[in-house]
Amino acid sequence: MPDKKQILNSIAAVAKKLGRAPSRAEFTSRSGISAFFVLQWFRSWSDAVRAAGLRPYTRNAKVEDRALLEDWGNTVRKNRGVLPRHIYRRRAKYNPCTLANRFGGWTSVPEAFCNFAKGKQKWADVLALLPARLARAPLSKDARSRPNEGSSSSITPKPLQHRPLKGRATYGSPTNFRGLLHEPMNEQGVVLLFGMLAKDLGYMIEAVQTGFPDCEAMRQIAPERWQRVHIEFEFESRNFRDHGHPASGCDVIVCWRHNWDDCPEGIEVVELSSVIKSLASAKD
Structure with missing residues (x-):
């Protein structure tokens, strides 16, 4: 596993080639060092860049609320549920601190997403993964009455679960x-x-x-x-x-x-x- 000094030197080397601080994806592809190893030493990619004496590279100074919430929703969809903050930091595009500051705390982000996704069929599957008390409230009457795409249940269906058979081994997810x-x-x-x-x-x-x-x-x-x-x-x-x-x-x-x-x-x-x-x- 690369140590802290090696990671900082690699960030500096990639930055020298680019003429600016690299994004996380650029660093991974150019250095061969996984973001996983970076996050063993630093709280976030931006913190690692700052520790290397650079200013984090951002295409836009301020990320729009829509982009933050869409990325949060896509992360929920990909992982089939809401992630704890420390895991979200590793798997999402944006730092959870940005979302927490923007929407009044990390625990308020799901509610902000529900308000954002209200009546939008493209987010129906994500809303179905959220706690029922959040997913139901912000949806319009019309949205609640329509079934999800590819699903025969309502907007908050119960997950499919079969009765376990006695005497049979159980396994983790594939x-x-x-x-x-x-x-x-x-x-x-x-x-x-x-x-x-x-x-x-x-x-x-x-x-x-x-x-x-x-x-x-x-x-x-x-x-x-x-x-x-x-x-x-x-x-x-x-x-x-x-x-x-x-x-x-x-x-x-x-x-x-x-x-x-x-x-x-x-x-x-x-x-x-x-x-x-x-x-x-x-x-x-």
């Missing part, structure tokens, strides 16, 4: 990532997926154990320089806290879903669900 057909459902799935991704992430696994911490690994910090780290596997990052693990005994939490906003600053978090999406995007 992912078809390399040799893994389904998303992990537990910590063991996280361990397996990390083993598949260790090389991509710059790690070499030395040992895995049942005690804390779960794993010892070496990772590259510079050309021809490696360092040992202690890793704890969790399905969700906040399980680390719930399990009572000491923060001093772990360098990295590897999880499927990062949902611990108050994670100690001294512990890095690798969210594998974001990693595989980043790798898939890079491949495309």
Whole structure:
């Protein structure tokens, strides 16, 4: 994994070629460094650019409300639900702080989107993914009476759910990532997926154990320089806290879903669900 200095040097090198600060997409395509690694060191892409001594490049000084809300809606559509703020920062085009400042707080963004999408059939599928109390209120009577495109239910249909069969195994959502057909459902799935991704992430696994911490690994910090780290596997990052693990005994939490906003600053978090999406995007 590239360190902070390497990322800043790469931003400066790309900026020199462009004659200005690069956008996130330009940096990724020209440097070969995934945005995932940048966000391990910086809160946002703009923060990384500023740390490199540059002014973030924007085509428009002020993004219109429409563009912010459309991007938020498209992110909900792509991920089949509303994302927590820290995950939205990684997957969306705009910084969540921009939306929060514009619409009166991050928790007010869904309501602002509902008002924006009122009566617009192109957003019916997104409204159906929002809590019913939000999705129903802003819609016109005519919009509520029409079924969604490609759906036989109303604007707020219940998700299709079949009765589970007794004695049958259950699986995570389909992912078809390399040799893994389904998303992990537990910590063991996280361990397996990390083993598949260790090389991509710059790690070499030395040992895995049942005690804390779960794993010892070496990772590259510079050309021809490696360092040992202690890793704890969790399905969700906040399980680390719930399990009572000491923060001093772990360098990295590897999880499927990062949902611990108050994670100690001294512990890095690798969210594998974001990693595989980043790798898939890079491949495309």
